[in-house]
Amino acid sequence: MTKPIPYFMVDSFAREPFKGNPAGVCLLDESLSNDLMQSIAVEVNLSETAFVQDQGDSYSIRYFSPIMEIPLCGHATLASAKILFQQDADLNEIKFQTSSGLELRALRNGEKVSLKFPNYGIIDREVPKSLLDAMGIKKINNSGYNHENLELMIELEDANELRNLKPDFAVMKASIDDISGVVVTAKSNQPDLDFESRYFWPWSGGDEDPVTGATHTFLTGYWSKKFGKTKLRAFQCSARTGILEVEVLNDQQILITGNARIVLKGEMTI
Numbered sequence: 305m306t307k308p309i310p311y312f313m314v315d316s317f318a319r320e321p322f323k324g325n326p327a328g329v330c331l332l333d334e335s336l337s338n339d340l341m342q343s344i345a346v347e348v349n350l351s352e353t354a355f356v357q358d359q360g361d362s363y364s365i366r367y368f369s370p371i372m373e374i375p376l377c378g379h380a381t382l383a384s385a386k387i388l389f390q391q392d393a394d395l396n397e398i399k400f401q402t403s404s405g406l407e408l409r410a411l412r413n414g415e416k417v418s419l420k421f422p423n424y425g426i427i428d429r430e431v432p433k434s435l436l437d438a439m440g441i442k443k444i445n446n447s448g449y450n451h452e453n454l455e456l457m458i459e460l461e462d463a464n465e466l467r468n469l470k471p472d473f474a475v476m477k478a479s480i481d482d483i484s485g486v487v488v489t490a491k492s493n494q495p496d497l498d499f500e501s502r503y504f505w506p507w508s509g510g511d512e513d514p515v516t517g518a519t520h521t522f523l524t525g526y527w528s529k530k531f532g533k534t535k536l537r538a539f540q541c542s543a544r545t546g547i548l549e550v551e552v553l554n555d556q557q558i559l560i561t562g563n564a565r566i567v568l569k570g571e572m573t574i
Contacts, residue, residue, distance in 0.1 A: 354383065
């Protein structure tokens with residue numbers, strides 16, 4: 305029996321509750337075993353649960369989906385920072401250390417939170433026809449692969465086609481076995497947005513993730529080059545939807561900014 309663990313649910317990349325992407329956050333006084341963290345992630349059954357522990361000059365952070373540990377999760381990092389900023393009005397910057405060795409920075413930005421994340425790239429990679437068929441995709445503009453996140457990227461010509469995709473997730477999962485997920489993206493046809501995306505990850509999390517910070521570690525640079533500008537507005541057109549303000553800072557870093565709403569707080573007793 306451990307002592308009660310402070311637990312929060314936060315809707316990230318949203319100004320109002322029940323939008324964006326919900327993340328669980330556990331604030332730890334002491335380390336938990338991998339098995340226990342995985343069991344908690346299964347119990348709360350959100351796309352990710354973050355486990356955050358104060359290390360003095362930084363916070364360790366680990367991310368678990370109901371299926372496995374995830375190396376990087378943007379919306380759970382945003383959720384964790386939102387809680388820590390709310391608890392300490394004098395705190396303006398937080399350093400997170402991930403289990404995969406990344407150092408992440410969260411900055412207070414009014415009511416929003418800005419996250420300094422790696423600026424990842426993609427390499428060319430063809431998408432199996434069986435995967436495209438499972439997603440109902442006939443024609444693509446481009447495709448690639450991000451090896452840090454083990455994610456495929458598919459660019460479509462039409463944002464309306466992106467919004468109307470109805471994948472067969474079981475067939476998707478059977479069609480390829482060396483990725484954690486696939487992000488499908490397109491130039492937005494909405495005047496105040498630059499690009500849109502949806503993220504499907506039956507291999508490692510759930511069928512569709514509502515709003516995904518990690519995919520924007522390479523989508524930001526990809527679309528920045530196509531548009532010829534460093535600041536963009538991204539929209540994840542899932543059922544819950546979410547808006548991300550993204551910016552290329554340099555070759556190594558991007559900035560992801562978003563709102564978050566704390567919708568639940570309590571204690572977990574295990």
